[in-house]
Amino acid sequence: MALTDQEKEQIKAMIDRGEKLPARYKSLLFADAPEVELVWQGKTSEVTSVVLPFQSIEQIDEPRQETGKPVDHLFAADRRGRQSGGWTNKLIWGDNKLVLSSLKNGPLRQEIEAAGGLKLIYIDPPFDVGADFSVNLEVGDGEILTKEPSVIEELAYRDTWGRGTDSYLSMMYERLKLMHGLLTEDGSIYVHCDWRVNSAVRLAMDEIFRPENFLNEVVWCYKERERTLDFYNPKHDAIYFYAKNRAARGRPFNWSSAASEYSIVTRGKFKFDDDDGKGPYQIRGRNLQGSPIRAADGLSRTDEAKYPGLTYRDYLAQREGVAPRDWWEISIINKASEERLYYPTQKPQQLVERILAVSSNEGDLVADFFCGSGTTLAVAEKLGRKWIGCDLGRFAIHTTRKRLIGVQRELKAAGKPYRSFEILNLGKYERQYFVGIDPTLPEAQRRVQALQREEHYLTLILTAYQAERLFQMPPFHGKKGAALVVVGPVDAPVTQSQVRELVEECRRKKIAKVDVLGFEFEMGLVPVAQDEARGKGISLSLKYIPKDVFDRRAVERGQVKFYDVAYVELKPAVEKLKAQVRLTDFGVFYRQDDLDSLGETLKPGGGKVTVANGQVVKMIKDKQGVVTREVLTKKWTDWIDYWAVDFHFGSRPEVMRVRSQDGGETEMPTGNFIFENEWQSFRTRKDRKLELASGWHEYDKPGRYKIAVKVIDIFGNDTTKVVEVKV
Numbered sequence: 183m184a185l186t187d188q189e190k191e192q193i194k195a196m197i198d199r200g201e202k203l204p205a206r207y208k209s210l211l212f213a214d215a216p217e218v219e220l221v222w223q224g225k226t227s228e229v230t231s232v233v234l235p236f237q238s239i240e241q242i243d244e245p246r247q248e249t250g251k252p253v254d255h256l257f258a259a260d261r262r263g264r265q266s267g268g269w270t271n272k273l274i275w276g277d278n279k280l281v282l283s284s285l286k287n288g289p290l291r292q293e294i295e296a297a298g299g300l301k302l303i304y305i306d307p308p309f310d311v312g313a314d315f316s317v318n319l320e321v322g323d324g325e326i327l328t329k330e331p332s333v334i335e336e337l338a339y340r341d342t343w344g345r346g347t348d349s350y351l352s353m354m355y356e357r358l359k360l361m362h363g364l365l366t367e368d369g370s371i372y373v374h375c376d377w378r379v380n381s382a383v384r385l386a387m388d389e390i391f392r393p394e395n396f397l398n399e400v401v402w403c404y405k406e407r408e409r410t411l412d413f414y415n416p417k418h419d420a421i422y423f424y425a426k427n428r429a430a431r432g433r434p435f436n437w438s439s440a441a442s443e444y445s446i447v448t449r450g451k452f453k454f455d456d457d458d459g460k461g462p463y464q465i466r467g468r469n470l471q472g473s474p475i476r477a478a479d480g481l482s483r484t485d486e487a488k489y490p491g492l493t494y495r496d497y498l499a500q501r502e503g504v505a506p507r508d509w510w511e512i513s514i515i516n517k518a519s520e521e522r523l524y525y526p527t528q529k530p531q532q533l534v535e536r537i538l539a540v541s542s543n544e545g546d547l548v549a550d551f552f553c554g555s556g557t558t559l560a561v562a563e564k565l566g567r568k569w570i571g572c573d574l575g576r577f578a579i580h581t582t583r584k585r586l587i588g589v590q591r592e593l594k595a596a597g598k599p600y601r602s603f604e605i606l607n608l609g610k611y612e613r614q615y616f617v618g619i620d621p622t623l624p625e626a627q628r629r630v631q632a633l634q635r636e637e638h639y640l641t642l643i644l645t646a647y648q649a650e651r652l653f654q655m656p657p658f659h660g661k662k663g664a665a666l667v668v669v670g671p672v673d674a675p676v677t678q679s680q681v682r683e684l685v686e687e688c689r690r691k692k693i694a695k696v697d698v699l700g701f702e703f704e705m706g707l708v709p710v711a712q713d714e715a716r717g718k719g720i721s722l723s724l725k726y727i728p729k730d731v732f733d734r735r736a737v738e739r740g741q742v743k744f745y746d747v748a749y750v751e752l753k754p755a756v757e758k759l760k761a762q763v764r765l766t767d768f769g770v771f772y773r774q775d776d777l778d779s780l781g782e783t784l785k786p787g788g789g790k791v792t793v794a795n796g797q798v799v800k801m802i803k804d805k806q807g808v809v810t811r812e813v814l815t816k817k818w819t820d821w822i823d824y825w826a827v828d829f830h831f832g833s834r835p836e837v838m839r840v841r842s843q844d845g846g847e848t849e850m851p852t853g854n855f856i857f858e859n860e861w862q863s864f865r866t867r868k869d870r871k872l873e874l875a876s877g878w879h880e881y882d883k884p885g886r887y888k889i890a891v892k893v894i895d896i897f898g899n900d901t902t903k904v905v906e907v908k909v
């Protein structure tokens with residue numbers, strides 16, 4: 183269709199005035215504009231290509247019985263029964279946009295390709311406004327607390343939903359493009375949606391994957407109690423199934439693993455059984471030309487005797503079942519479900535099992551970049567697939583960690599193989615990137631950039647902390663009320679010696695109160711540093727800088743919360759070559775709601791569990807309006823959800839792989855060590871007990887060893903401490 187003269191004039195005038203042209207002109211002005219296209223405010227085809235190095239922070243592997251030999255041809259087990267070599271599964275904590283871009287364009291891509299490439303993606307992105315980030319936590323022996331989303335989670339939520347469907351589509355479009363780029367030619371993707379977003383997501387998928395690669399809209403039907411009598415009850419989700427390239431050879435579609443049973447009527451036809459272990463069968467005619475019985479079914483034994491060469495026995499057990507349809511009836515996870523975790527959007531394993539079994543083969547690499555409670559990863563592990571999972575939420579990562587340890591234990595008990603997994607993040611590189619330092623530059627250039635950006639960084643953190651900037655009093659950077667404030671580096675932990683020097687400086691300058699803010703703190707600093715400072719008359723407070731400081735809107739609104747660094751106390755025990763550790767204390771100082779204002783807002787007869795002044799508190803308002811409080815965290819152990827021990831801490835230096843100047847790649851030590859999870863105890867929904875003493879670990883030879891203990895509290899925050907033992 184050509185432009186009319188009037189339209190041409192209108193377009194020229196609008197360009198002269200510097201105005202944007204209406205979207206309807208797109209197909210008239212551009213040669214390759216698609217005939218049908220989904221357009222939304224802010225749509226752009228630009229996709230980030232940033233590459234940040236991944237930091238491996240934790241390695242988790244349940245020791246195997248096999249030591250020093252191959253495990254089911256997958257990899258070798260070392261002397262301690264741990265996986266050595268082969269693919270290690272990856273649980274990545276971070277925004278999937280940066281994660282996907284770094285996987286697609288960075289050095290990990292080679293590892294993915296060496297593992298056969300990414301064959302299958304299942305994603306279940308947020309589609310229920312508001313439901314994704316609040317989670318229920320259990321305190322101690324079972325009281326439920328609803329954890330409010332952190333600002334960084336709210337930020338993702340706002341970026342997703344801030345302008346409604348527009349921003350949702352912008353978020354999904356870029357990520358789907360990155361996923362498309364990561365999949366192998368014979369790979370496929372399943373995108374889970376419900377009625378709120380399915381129409382838009384389908385069109386976006388058509389644009390990215392092309393309509394010819396659309397395979398199915400799978401309808402997942404379920405029953406749940408909720409009902410409406412205004413319109414038909416929505417009791418299904420849509421799952422869009424696309425091939426990367428439908429014509430590519432080798433795309434798995436193992437339909438028989440999703441085949442359903444025959445109907446009662448069909449099964450009724452298999453009416454003979456000779457009790458010979460082969461099961462029921464029916465007698466059918468061979469479809470031979472000229473045969474009097476051709477392809478008939480339902481023949482009798484008399485027919486069989488009469489036409490021996492023209493009939494055959496059709497055994498039910500040899501049939502593969504009914505080829506799967508595109509609608510599946512699978513129950514949702516309800517309160518009584520065995521597999522239920524405290525994750526509101528958790529999907530049933532049976533649903534994901536079907537997807538993985540049909541669209542991937544054993545040993546294939548599968549991924550879920552919105553992994554939530556880790557359903558896809560748990561299923562992948564059980565089905566012998568390799569996996570990558572990613573989530574933005576700290577609590578999602580923690581829930582998944584516990585779940586996957588459970589799966590490793592389950593497989594071990596059943597004598598089946600399993601792989602080790604590592605937890606990665608973009609840690610300090612992500613922070614450097616946010617501050618404007620390119621983390622992939624050589625050290626010297628990064629230092630120059632860091633210096634240039636220092637003032638910007640300090641102002642950002644101090645504004646978020648609501649402190650004022652001080653220029654004349656180094657090493658102090660700011661002032662908040664009566665306390666002076668020091669901001670730790672963006673890419674390194676605050677060390678014990680830095681804190682000691684600061685305390686000395688405070689003593690010399692007669693400063694009574696100092697707050698030290700850091701993204702990371704050297705282990706074991708708390709509470710020793712505070713006790714030492716107190717001895718010198720100085721009140722020292724160490725606080726974590728949350729990632730939320732990089733959200734300008736959160737900073738402007740004063741929403742960023744700085745939490746005190748927690749502490750853990752341990753007692754090691756040694757017997758000849760064996761060692762054990764015992765937890766003896768743990769302390770946190772969290773604040774979530776202000777109790778008094780909460781008391782006022784509670785309705786008579788209402789109640790809420792909240793956090794205040796470092797305790798989890800249950801507030802109840804009776805019918806007369808009298809408010810009572812009950813502290814639920816009665817014991818220090820009530821705060822702990824999980825703890826793990828590394829008996830050889832320091833033996834595995836962390837390295838990051840970065841692109842070298844010549845375009846190849848090189849390994850760089852980061853100065854940190856990977857925490858190897860050798861023993862752990864944690865609470866599950868079914869078992870709320872927590873052991874306070876670790877198992878005994880036997881060393882190969884006498885010597886000094888570092889034992890690290892990582893404690894994860896009920897909010898998913900972790901604290902690590904190292905002790906040295908001599909065996």
Ligand SMILES: C[S@@+](CC[C@H](N)C(=O)[O-])C[C@H]1O[C@@H](n2cnc3c(N)ncnc32)[C@H](O)[C@@H]1O
Nearest residue numbers: 277278306527528529552554555557573574575
């Ligand atoms: C619907 S839930 C997934 C539930 C999951 N299928 C299960 O069975 O537990 C969506 C998840 O996406 C995560 N998420 C949302 N935006 C994200 C982002 N930009 N990057 C990574 N994860 C994100 C949320 O934290 C949430 O856990």
